[in-house]
Amino acid sequence: MANYSETVNSLRSVFQSGRTKNLKWRRSQLMALLKLLDDNRDRLSEALEKDLRKNKFESNLMEVGPIRNEVIYALNNLTDWVKPEKVKKGILNMMDKAYIRHDPLGAVLIIAAWNYPVQTAILPMIGAIAAGNCVVIKPSEIAENMASLLEELIPKYFDTECIKCICGGIPETTALLKEKWDYIFYTGNSRVGKIILKAAAEYLTPVTLEMGGKSPVYVDEDCDLGTVSNRILWGKNSNAGQTCIAPDYVMCSKETQDALVEKMKITLEKFYPEGPAKSSCYGRLVSDRHYQRVKKMIEGGGQVAVGGDTNDSERYIAPTVLADVTFSDPVMQDEVFGPVLPIVPVKNEDEAIARINAGSTGAPLALYVFSNNQQVVKKFLDGVNSGGCCVNDCLMQGSIPTLPFGGVGSSGMGRYHGRFTFETFSHKRGCMERGLEMESVNNIRYPPFTKNKEKIVTWILKQKLKSNANMSLVIYFMFGTLFAVFLKLSNIDGSTIRTPRVTLRQVCILKIKNFDLSIIILASRKE
Incomplete structure (x- = not known):
């Protein structure tokens, strides 16, 4: 097993020299990242196509484009972010200076996921660099083509004494976790998240865990079901359903379910005129293991109302809708993380809220509500705990850099995007100066x-x-x-x-x- 003690000690030595704290250094590395993205847009898209059969348009929309915008957002706001933050004072401290500094943490480890292998590696790195840290990125070995590409590109564009990429599988990740880091940022599933948290506890290392869960959708009776169908199926089937904030299941009345299923048939014909199996706009499951797991879910309860086709040789699963699912069915016990959408009939929003809160998988990463009734929306916001929420659309809450992105409870801890990433990798240091x-x-x-x-x-x-x-x-x-x-x-x-x-x-x-x-x-x- 590899030993990374020398690597971590080297990073910490460079950090203590003060190099990464310099604002010019931070800007230079962010500009290098921008150049990496611009120079290698096609190569990044090719790697995503090989690993996940992502369409080039989707790669730009969901990966390279948002990352590029985040880099520019950080560059445009970095001067303001690093300024000391003034605070209010009381009578006893009227004549004193009181402020908050944003100090870098040191050597940080970022462990990326395979489903969005560029975004989950680079987005956290933007904030880590902006905050003035030394960084190690560990790409997912499951998205092997992207991991190899990042391993090649990062040394070409960045200060190699401060920013490194280490590839490998479980042995390499295990070895990295044995080292003392100043922060660990992990994106993945809750099973590995527990391992990360346990390893971090050995050194009292703070962590961010970006995980997932069964993100529910409630569809009210007052909605335009054609629009609802478009938005849910786009959110569900982007990246072949392998998205941490993808709609996991739908709740609505029995009557709404039957009408919604018919609209979903029309939507899928519109999205994939030649059929999803032949469409270049529809992806594949990342590995045989994940393919077999999702395939079994089609038989895990309810009636196949739409789709259901599979192809083992291509790891292809058609966009599938299961109707009349119950909460006790196997498909409802774990996060789907694939293109299978169960619909569970409920009486009303009150039952839907009660069912979400009674679920065994804990607080979801995302909550979706489709309704024109603000009282219904407020019921869900007040009654359901979730990492984030989006009303009358899917996924789009993750596209706003001024909103925090992160889980709560079993769906994760910590937050990032925009300034929140900068703050995640900073120590907010309270300071007072008195004459x-x-x-x-x-x-x-x-x-x-x-x-x-x-x-x-x-x-x-x-x-x-x-x-x-x-x-x-x-x-x-x-x-x-x-x-x-x-x-x-x-x-x-x-x-x-x-x-x-x-x-x-x-x-x-x-x-x-x-x-x-x-x-x-x-x-x-x-x-």
Whole structure:
């Protein structure tokens, strides 16, 4: 088994030198990534076609295009992301500087998945580089053509002392997990996720686990079922159903199910006029093992209402819809992760919510609701816990870089995309700076502790709930601020406050917004 101790130690040594913290270095590596994507767009598409039979259009739409946009988004916003973040202060810290730094973590490990082998490797890397870390990418060995291509390209474009690609299977992954990392980012299934989490716990290493689950769809009776059919089947059958946020099963009334099935037949004829088996727009299962697993699900309950055809030699499974499925059927026990869509009839949205919450697979990564009724939508948002939610569409919540992407409970932990990736690979470091002047004010916190000091400290520390009365807030904060200034200009010893003659020139700016008051003392003078 390989030993990666030297690799990790080398990365950490370079990190401690400060090279990756430099903003110019971060920009240069992000620009190198942009060049990699632009120079090798065709080669990336070819590797995806070989591994998953992805159409070039789908590769650009679902992999290369979104990654490229994320790189540009990071480059456009990096200067703002790295700035110290100012925070609000109370009376005790009026004269201090308080802010949050975003510091890089060190040497981080990214373990990618096979279903989106470019996206799950590169998207986390964008934030890791932007945050100033050294990075090791471990591509999935199942998507072997993409793994080989990344292993070739990454050393050509990046600083090889800071960014590395290590390929291999279970032995290599096991060896990598034995090392002490400063962060581990994993995309895959929950079984391996538990192994990752256990290995990380050995060193108290923080992790992000991007997993999956049975993402449910509820279709209300008030919907245009033709549009619903288009959007569900696009989300379900993209990448031949091998998408972590793909619709896993549909719930609706029995009447809606029957009408929806007919619309789905029309949709599939429209999507694949020559049939999905002959269409260049329809993918294949990634391996024989995954193919056999999904194939068995077709026989795992319900009636085959649409599709059902298979071809072992091509690992082909037609887009399949199962009707009249029950929650006890085998197809409902695990995530499908393939082009098989069970439809489970329910009475109404209340039963659907109860069934989701009673499911054995835990909180889903995605929740989909098709309805024109905002009360129904709100019921699901309030009543179901999920990693993310999309109303009246599928998958598209993952395309917005300003939305966090991640699971909850058994569907994962942590979040990324856009700034959230940068923050995932950063330590938010709270900092306060105070001058050495006016030490007499600090005497109130030093021994000996007197009754007089206790009264003053108790008053200063006492918090009050916000009131609906604007004037009471104005009076309270003005008095508190004036008292703070009084303390600043006073000499406090162990028992008494000796107040010299004081003349104050001060201008107060009062800003009231939603009962939030800010008071700024612009000038003061002690005679």
